[in-house]
Amino acid sequence: MSDAWIDELTPAHVRNLDVYQPGKPLEELERELGITGAIKVASNENPLGPSPRAVAAIPPALSQLALYPDAGGFALRRALSTRLGVGLEQLALGNGSNDLLYQLVLATCEPTDEVLSHKYAFLSYRLAAQVAGRTFVAAPTTPELGCDVEALLAAVTPRTKLVVIGTPNNPTGSVVTRAGAERILAGLPQRALLVIDEAYAEYAAEWPEIDHADGLALLKKDKRVVVLRTFSKIYGLAGLRVGYAVGHRAVIDILGRVGRTFHVGSLAMVGALAALDDHDHIAISARHARAAVERLRAEVRGPGVHVYPSLANFVLIDCGRPSTPVYDKLLRAGVIVRPMAAWGLPNHLRVSVASHQDMPRVIGALNDAFA
Numbered sequence: 001m002s003d004a005w006i007d008e009l010t011p012a013h014v015r016n017l018d019v020y021q022p023g024k025p026l027e028e029l030e031r032e033l034g035i036t037g038a039i040k041v042a043s044n045e046n047p048l049g050p051s052p053r054a055v056a057a058i059p060p061a062l063s064q065l066a067l068y069p070d071a072g073g074f075a076l077r078r079a080l081s082t083r084l085g086v087g088l089e090q091l092a093l094g095n096g097s098n099d100l101l102y103q104l105v106l107a108t109c110e111p112t113d114e115v116l117s118h119k120y121a122f123l124s125y126r127l128a129a130q131v132a133g134r135t136f137v138a139a140p141t142t143p144e145l146g147c148d149v150e151a152l153l154a155a156v157t158p159r160t161k162l163v164v165i166g167t168p169n170n171p172t173g174s175v176v177t178r179a180g181a182e183r184i185l186a187g188l189p190q191r192a193l194l195v196i197d198e199a200y201a202e203y204a205a206e207w208p209e210i211d212h213a214d215g216l217a218l219l220k221k222d223k224r225v226v227v228l229r230t231f232s233k234i235y236g237l238a239g240l241r242v243g244y245a246v247g248h249r250a251v252i253d254i255l256g257r258v259g260r261t262f263h264v265g266s267l268a269m270v271g272a273l274a275a276l277d278d279h280d281h282i283a284i285s286a287r288h289a290r291a292a293v294e295r296l297r298a299e300v301r302g303p304g305v306h307v308y309p310s311l312a313n314f315v316l317i318d319c320g321r322p323s324t325p326v327y328d329k330l331l332r333a334g335v336i337v338r339p340m341a342a343w344g345l346p347n348h349l350r351v352s353v354a355s356h357q358d359m360p361r362v363i364g365a366l367n368d369a370f371a
């Protein structure tokens with residue numbers, strides 16, 4: 001049956017979008033495979049769970065649900081402003097940090113403008129451009145699949161409006177160095193912004209011996225920097241959908257013009273505010289992730305297998321063979337990982353860190369699958 005009628009009422013850039021393939025819910029997979037107790041290490045969530053402070057703060061806020069949330073997100077922005085040492089007017093909240101990237105494209109890109117990142121950058125950068133009908137340009141990477149600063153700069157054109165780098169990047173776990181980020185900024189056209197996606201910044205802070213860019217320090221030097229952060233990762237609040245952007249007040253002002261009103265719910269803001277001060281949860285989660293990444297790198301083995309370094313809460317694994325049969329074997333062992341074919345990496349899998357208790361099973365299943 002043809003759906004030609006919908007083609008007639010849809011712009012080509014929308015018709016041509018890839019459909020996002022969400023991972024199946026854990027319960028659905030367990031039912032299909034006839035197993036119980038599966039471990040999901042596919043979405044870079046915090047295996048230690050949500051911030052207990054957030055969990056405690058939300059129930060008392062339930063009685064206020066009849067009211068619209070504070071559209072300005074004042075309490076959370078004020079807390080972030082104090083924490084980060086930036087002005088209130090330099091902060092915007094989003095329905096997850098992804099939301100803010102979509103807003104940035106909408107707010108800054110003319111129809112002919114380009115969004116530039118690299119080939120193995122987080123897929124949302126491409127999607128955010130394509131949903132808005134803008135061109136996404138993917139620069140080549142280093143042989144280790146990380147951001148190649150010179151190649152990125154070589155791909156800058158007069159139409160480049162946003163340059164987006166994830167540091168640490170998903171799915172590679174790689175970072176851009178301080179000097180690398182400064183070099184990008186120095187080569188950035190005056191009419192462009194450098195978006196630094198720091199979704200995993202709190203994890204990277206656990207590796208002080210490794211040089212990596214500091215978006216907020218760069219923003220202090222150059223108004224063209226926008227930093228994106230999220231409560232979905234180390235704070236363990238992916239289900240609430242809260243992220244924030246830090247930038248020059250003029251950039252935050254234009255973001256506010258395209259963002260929808262009331263797009264961050266009241267419970268989400270209450271949870272995020274409580275989690276921000278949950279230093280114990282953050283410290284334990286960061287320490288756990290580093291130890292788990294080190295274990296994965298040290299203990300996962302197999303012919304042709306390479307586990308990439310990572311400063312985040314996941315690792316990228318080159319299976320040295322097509323990853324689909326490995327993925328299927330892992331599924332049957334009750335370990336759900338993320339295949340990387342959508343990134344153009346058909347031999348690779350991304351594996352998030354598991355809880356302390358589940359790590360031996362994840363490592364055992366990987367080694368069995370690679371044997």
Ligand SMILES: Cc1ncc(COP(=O)(O)O)c(C=O)c1O
Pocket residue numbers: 043044095096097098099122166168169170197199229230231232238241242243
């Ligand atoms: C690099 C990167 N940026 C942003 C996000 C999205 O975060 P949020 O849940 O805040 O939209 C993710 C989530 O996987 C990510 O890996």
